[in-house]
Amino acid sequence: MTEQIHSSTMRPEDLRDSLKGLLSGEYNWLANCANFCALLYQELPGLNWAGFYYPDEDGLVLGPFQGKPACVRIGAGRGVCGAAAKNLQTQRVADVHAFPGHIACDIASRSELVVPLLVGGEFRGVLDLDSPELNRFTAEDQAVIEHLCREFCEHHAV
Numbered sequence: 790m791t792e793q794i795h796s797s798t799m800r801p802e803d804l805r806d807s808l809k810g811l812l813s814g815e816y817n818w819l820a821n822c823a824n825f826c827a828l829l830y831q832e833l834p835g836l837n838w839a840g841f842y843y844p845d846e847d848g849l850v851l852g853p854f855q856g857k858p859a860c861v862r863i864g865a866g867r868g869v870c871g872a873a874a875k876n877l878q879t880q881r882v883a884d885v886h887a888f889p890g891h892i893a894c895d896i897a898s899r900s901e902l903v904v905p906l907l908v909g910g911e912f913r914g915v916l917d918l919d920s921p922e923l924n925r926f927t928a929e930d931q932a933v934i935e936h937l938c939r940e941f942c943e944h945h946a947v
């Protein structure tokens with residue numbers, strides 16, 4: 790496997806500060822999701838997609854995102870996003886080709902990180918990050934992104 794070394798153009802604490810600044814005084818979920826994924830797409834190297842899926846009917850529906858147009862609907866429990874939504878647990882997939890049921894919105898995607906979003910105990914969607922590189926997301930990346938998601942959700946729990 791090719792070794793991938795990534796240093797975000799921003800340190801985790803700067804990412805946190807930027808997110809805090811973007812959210813400051815604004816509580817519109819859709820607008821804040823749009824800026825959150827734009828920030829991640831700009832600042833995290835090696836991504837080809839960053840965005841949200843929201844719960845809708847039985848499954849998930851596309852929310853704001855950065856990257857190529859993507860699948861609009863994901864059936865309940867389907868793919869990496871469906872697994873995160875069903876188990877309410879982050880899915881960190883080093884090689885999407887090895888993930889049974891992975892949904893290839895973009896054939897260039899090789900690794901993926903999906904974090905479920907819970908606001909005051911209510912499931913509000915997932916944040917999905919995709920990379921064309923194998924094994925793009927480290928355990929440390931996961932911890933940083935989960936922390937940002939937690940703060941993002943806490944901001945909306947008012």
Ligand code: SME
Nearest residue numbers: 859868869870891892894
């Ligand atoms: N790969 C995802 C589908 C969403 S796109 O990657 C944007 C999945 O398997 O759930």
